[in-house]
Structure formats: C-alpha cells, structure tokens
Amino acid sequence: MKAYLLHQAGGIKNLQLEDILRPTPAAGEVLIETKALSLNPVDFKVRPSEEVLTMILGTDERPVILGWDVAGVVAECGEGVTEFAVGDRVFGMIRFPGHGKAYAESVVSPADQLSLIPEGVSFEAAAATTLAALTAWQVLSPRVNAGDRVLIHAGSGGVGHYAIQLAKHLGAYVITTSSAKNRDFVLSLGADEHVDYRETRFEDVLSDLDFVLDGMGGDVLANSMKVVKDGGGIVSLPTHEFEPAMAAEAEARDIRLEFVLVASNGDDMKQLASLLKDGTLKVHVSRTLPFSELPEAHRLLESGRTVGKLVVIL
Numbered sequence: 001m002k003a004y005l006l007h008q009a010g011g012i013k014n015l016q017l018e019d020i021l022r023p024t025p026a027a028g029e030v031l032i033e034t035k036a037l038s039l040n041p042v043d044f045k046v047r048p049s050e051e052v053l054t055m056i057l058g059t060d061e062r063p064v065i066l067g068w069d070v071a072g073v074v075a076e077c078g079e080g081v082t083e084f085a086v087g088d089r090v091f092g093m094i095r096f097p098g099h100g101k102a103y104a105e106s107v108v109s110p111a112d113q114l115s116l117i118p119e120g121v122s123f124e125a126a127a128a129t130t131l132a133a134l135t136a137w138q139v140l141s142p143r144v145n146a147g148d149r150v151l152i153h154a155g156s157g158g159v160g161h162y163a164i165q166l167a168k169h170l171g172a173y174v175i176t177t178s179s180a181k182n183r184d185f186v187l188s189l190g191a192d193e194h195v196d197y198r199e200t201r202f203e204d205v206l207s208d209l210d211f212v213l214d215g216m217g218g219d220v221l222a223n224s225m226k227v228v229k230d231g232g233g234i235v236s237l238p239t240h241e242f243e244p245a246m247a248a249e250a251e252a253r254d255i256r257l258e259f260v261l262v263a264s265n266g267d268d269m270k271q272l273a274s275l276l277k278d279g280t281l282k283v284h285v286s287r288t289l290p291f292s293e294l295p296e297a298h299r300l301l302e303s304g305r306t307v308g309k310l311v312v313i314l
Contacts (some may be wrong), residue, residue, distance in 0.1 A: 003104035005063040009050040011173035012295045015066075015103075023101075023108040025078035030114070032090060032107045036127035036288075039310050040158060067102025068093050068264075069130035070109065071123040072314075088289045089117040091126035091135050091273075092226045095264040105296060106313060116267035118277035125283040127274070128309035132158035133281070135262040135273050136166050139213055139235045141171055143256075146171025148210035151202070151227065153220055155191060156182035156307045159237065161284055163213055164189040169280050174207075177202055182307060189282070203227055214239070222246065228255055235260050283310030 001022045002014045025031045033083045043066055046056045054060045071091035073275060074084050084090060092114035094100030094107060117126045119313045136159050144150055150167045154160045155176030167174045168190035174310050175193040176186050183194045195202045203223040212224040217238040223247060224234055233256035236242075240259050242250070250257035275281035289297050300311055 001105040002291075003065050003101070004067075006047065006066060007054075007063040009048055009053050011048065012298045014047070015253045015295045015298065017292070017294075020104075024107045025076055025081075027079040028111055029078040029108050030081055030084055030090070030111050031076040031078075032070055032072040032187050033075045034070055034102070034314050035072040035123035036311055036313050037071070037102045038127040038130055038132075039067070039297050039312065040069065040131050041299050041301065042131075044298050047298070051230075062072055065103050067100035067104075068095060068100040069115060069127050070094055070102045070107050071099065071127035071130075072107070072120065075106065077111075082237055083111055084114065084116075084184075086125050089123070090114045091117050091123075091130060092266065092269050093103050093130040093262070093264045100264075105291075113264045113269070114221050114266055115273045121273075123277050124285055124288055124311045124313060128283045128285050129162075129272055129276060129281065130269075131262055131282055132309065133162040133166075133261075134265065134268055136163035136239065137268055137272060138223075138262055139163070139237075139260050139264075139291055140166050143160065143233055144170045144172050144211055148164060148172045148207065150174050151209050151212045151224070152176040153192070153208065153213060153224075155186040155189070155194075157215065158306070158309050159184070159215055161189055161308050162281065164191050165281055166275075168254065172211075172294060175206060185284070185307060186221050211235075213237075218224070225249060225255070230254055232256070234258070254278075285311050286314050287311075290314075295305040 074088045094109040150172040152163045156178040176191045177195045177197045180196045203226045206227040208229045212234045214236040230253040288311045
C-alpha cells in the first residue's frame with residue numbers, strides 16, 4: 001500500500017509517498033481501507049520540528065506517518081472485535097499512544113475509538129467530523145449549560161465551526177469572532193452575534209460571559225480574561241502553561257482556566273454520529289484534494305485561510 005512517510009522533520013517536501021507493507025490488526029483492532037482523511041493544524045505544527053514530533057507522537061522512531069482523522073471501510077477485524085464487521089463504514093480519530101498513521105491507504109485502529117458512519121453521511125463529511133469535532137464536543141459538553149453566554153473565537157475554523165453548532169445544541173447564547181467575509185457563514189451555523197476581529201476589539205464590546213473557547217492563545221487569551229465573569233470558564237486549546245499572573249487572577253476570580261487535549265473516544269464518536277444523522281451537526285468542507293495532493297493540503301492549511309475543514313480523498 002502507499003503512505004506518506006516523514007523520514008525527518010522539515011518542510012512539506014519531506015512528506016514522501018512510498019510503498020510500505022499493509023498493517024495487520026492486533027486483538028481489539030480493525031484494519032480500515034481509507035476512503036477519506038482530514039487534516040488539522042496540529043499536522044503542520046508537528047511536521048517541521050523533531051522535538052515536537054517526538055513529544056506529540058510519543059516516539060523518536062523515524063520515519064513516521066502523520067494524521068489522525070480517518071473514514072473508510074473495515075477490511076479486517078482483529079481477535080475479539082465484535083462491534084464491527086468487514087464491510088462496515090466507520091470513522092474516528094485514531095490515536096495509539098502518539099499517532100494514528102492516517103496518511104495511508106490502509107490504517108489500523110483500536111475498535112473502541114471508532115463509530116459507524118450514519119446512512120446518508122459521506123466519507124468526506126465523516127472524516128471531517130473527527131479530531132476537530134471531538135475537540136469541540138469534549139470541551140463544551142461538560143462545561144456549557146443552557147442559557148450560558150459563550151464566546152467561540154475563530155468561529156469559521158475547523159474546531160470553531162463545530163463549536164458554534166454544539167454550543168447552540170447545548171442551549172447557549174453564542175458569540176463568535178471571525179473576519180467580516182466569514183460573518184454570514186458563522187451566523188448560518190447558529191451564532192447569535194458576530195464580532196469582526198479586524199475592525200473591533202472584542203474586549204471592548206463584550207462582558208459578563210460564562211465561557212470562552214480560545215483557539216488562538218497569546219493576546220486573545222489575555223483579553224478573554226477581561227470578558228469572562230467571575231466564576232466563569234476559559235479553555236485555551238493552544239496554551240499548555242499559563243502565565244503566573246493570569247493563573248493567579250483566575251484563582252482569585254474563581255475562573256476555571258484550562259488547557260484541554262482532545263482524546264480518541266468511541267463513545268464520543270457515537271454522539272457525533274448521532275448529531276450528524278439527525279442534522280444537528282453540519283459539516284463544512286471547504287475543499288477536497290486527491291491523496292496524491294496531500295502535501296498541497298498542508299500548504300493550504302498552513303496559510304491560515306481555511307474555512308471549515310480540508311479533506312483528502314482516496
């Protein structure tokens with residue numbers, strides 16, 4: 001089978017399409033014939049740095065196969081797998097300790113990290129509703145309640161466009177930031193208010209928020225502290241450690257200031273599958289590319305201008 005191998009960290013050119021042996025599923029695992037895969041910012045953030053690759057993937061072995069988001073057809077079941085059968089359409093964020101090796105024509109996954117793809121949902125839409133949607137669900141579902149005023153930063157992005165919909169599903173009043181050109185898009189997802197971050201400082205027009213989802217870090221995180229109420233919450237996806245002064249302020253104001261790392265979880269995937277099936281969750285795929293152009297997908301994602309999700313089809 002063919003897969004994109006990264007023999008050493010570096011630029012996009014380091015992603016090399018090569019022939020390798022097809023993996024064999026162990027007990028509790030299934031082999032998936034990949035039909036579509038999705039990319040996330042973490043993909044291009046880990047690619048250039050050996051140190052970050054080793055930290056995120058949990059191994060210093062090289063070459064590595066990047067990627068976490070897969071949708072496809074079960075080709076083989078390992079011992080003890082009873083929930084799925086050969087021919088089933090499945091999707092999930094695959095994560096062993098480290099990486100899922102999704103940039104490949106066939107992928108092995110723990111069965112308990114997958115869900116069946118609902119009827120009527122394409123492989124492309126399913127692949128897109130994995131890491132980004134799981135992130136939004138795992139952040140919001142235990143923290144947001146009906147009636148909460150919630151701010152979603154970068155609402156037109158991968159995580160953001162799911163977070164708007166899921167926050168509305170949970171009964172929140174949703175405010176989001178994006179550029180003016182994406183205003184209609186984020187409002188179509190259910191956002192109640194839009195702030196054009198290029199023209200308006202959100203901290204000048206917002207206050208008394210129950211919860212903020214920060215996908216940017218830096219000044220955006222610092223200014224989010226100004227708009228969340230005492231006793232509220234902030235989750236920052238890119239910020240692993242908080243400045244001591246910010247942490248002290250959060251403690252003094254009883255603000256739950258957290259970093260959340262998404263986790264592969266089959267039960268959560270089933271929740272997302274249900275929301276896809278009933279139309280609560282809609283997927284925006286801005287562009288699909290063939291497997292032969294996966295490096296181009298890295299370039300597009302790295303530009304920072306992607307709306308919704310990028311998907312590679314096989």
